[in-house]
Amino acid sequence: MIKVILLGFGNVNSSLFNALCRSKEVSIIQVFNRNYIKVISPYESIPFIDDISKITDADVYIIGIPDDAISSFSESLSFKNKLVVHTSGGAAMNVLSSKNRRGVFYPLQTFSKQREVDFINIPICIEAENSKDLELLQSLGKLISKNVVEISSEKRAKLHLAAVFVNNFVNHLYEIGSDILKDENLPFELLKPLIAETASKIESLSPEEAQTGPAKRNDKKTIEKHLHLLANSTHKKLYELFTEQLNQKYGKKL
Numbered sequence: 645m646i647k648v649i650l651l652g653f654g655n656v657n658s659s660l661f662n663a664l665c666r667s668k669e670v671s672i673i674q675v676f677n678r679n680y681i682k683v684i685s686p687y688e689s690i691p692f693i694d695d696i697s698k699i700t701d702a703d704v705y706i707i708g709i710p711d712d713a714i715s716s717f718s719e720s721l722s723f724k725n726k727l728v729v730h731t732s733g734g735a736a737m738n739v740l741s742s743k744n745r746r747g748v749f750y751p752l753q754t755f756s757k758q759r760e761v762d763f764i765n766i767p768i769c770i771e772a773e774n775s776k777d778l779e780l781l782q783s784l785g786k787l788i789s790k791n792v793v794e795i796s797s798e799k800r801a802k803l804h805l806a807a808v809f810v811n812n813f814v815n816h817l818y819e820i821g822s823d824i825l826k827d828e829n830l831p832f833e834l835l836k837p838l839i840a841e842t843a844s845k846i847e848s849l850s851p852e853e854a855q856t857g858p859a860k861r862n863d864k865k866t867i868e869k870h871l872h873l874l875a876n877s878t879h880k881k882l883y884e885l886f887t888e889q890l891n892q893k894y895g896k897k898l
């Protein structure tokens with residue numbers, strides 16, 4: 645049985661809570677949140693606390709709070725020599741206070757409190773200062789996911805950077821698409837099969853092989869027309885930048 649205490653109850657830790665609660669080999673001893681949180685049904689037996697001095701004993705403490713707050717929060721913990729991990733892709737392991745044994749338990753996925761996710765295919769990127777702690781994180785990760793990988797802080801920073809491109813930026817492009825349609829009173833639903841196929845395509849093709857469109861074809865007339873249709877100057881700049889990049893990549897001049 646692995647005893648876990650969750651520190652913070654935002655997007656990531658609430659998702660981890662749901663996943664870990666389903667494992668018979670994990671016992672969630674407490675959930676700490678600086679503001680009181682109502683206990684989630686059917687888990688009324690798990691103590692949710694808002695008093696940091698009441699945090700008790702566990703095998704691993706998982707901090708799931710914004711990156712900027714991790715360092716000072718870990719310093720404010722009153723216990724010592726315990727295994728304390730954070731769940732960040734971008735923060736190094738050593739942002740954690742050295743008064744505890746440090747580690748990382750980074751689930752590489754996008755989490756929102758309103759949406760439950762299945763952890764089984766989510767890569768859990770782990771790191772720890774010593775091999776015993778790494779083993780414990782490995783065991784904990786394997787209880788919820790079939791993909792647990794050891795990754796250093798340096799490599800994780802790059803992984804996180806790549807994740808920002810393929811998730812956050814792509815999602816922002818969805819927003820731009822949605823805005824363009826909104827102006828014409830067209831529903832975003834029209835684009836959903838295209839979005840789904842774009843994501844599913846890269847299961848069998850490389851991103852390079854999957855690329856299509858006017859920029860790759862160097863279809864100048866369509867590109868000019870699109871630039872003319874774009875009223876928003878930032879969207880126009882993005883369109884030009886992407887088109888230029890794709891032209892360079894596929895060897896055709898604009």
Ligand SMILES: NC(=O)c1ccc[n+]([C@@H]2O[C@H](COP(=O)([O-])OP(=O)(O)OC[C@H]3O[C@@H](n4cnc5c(N)ncnc54)[C@H](OP(=O)(O)O)[C@@H]3O)[C@@H](O)[C@H]2O)c1
Nearest residue numbers: 652653654655656678679708709710711713731732754755
């Ligand atoms: N969201 C994602 O998709 C995702 C994916 C992978 C990894 N991560 C990483 O996971 C970590 C948590 O992300 P998240 O999206 O779950 O964050 P989040 O939802 O914004 O976290 C909110 C939680 O942090 C607490 N909190 C905020 N500032 C605090 C402070 N100064 N001291 C103590 N507690 C504080 C909040 O407490 P109150 O309720 O009291 O305000 C709340 O429990 C981050 O390191 C992030 O980089 C996020």
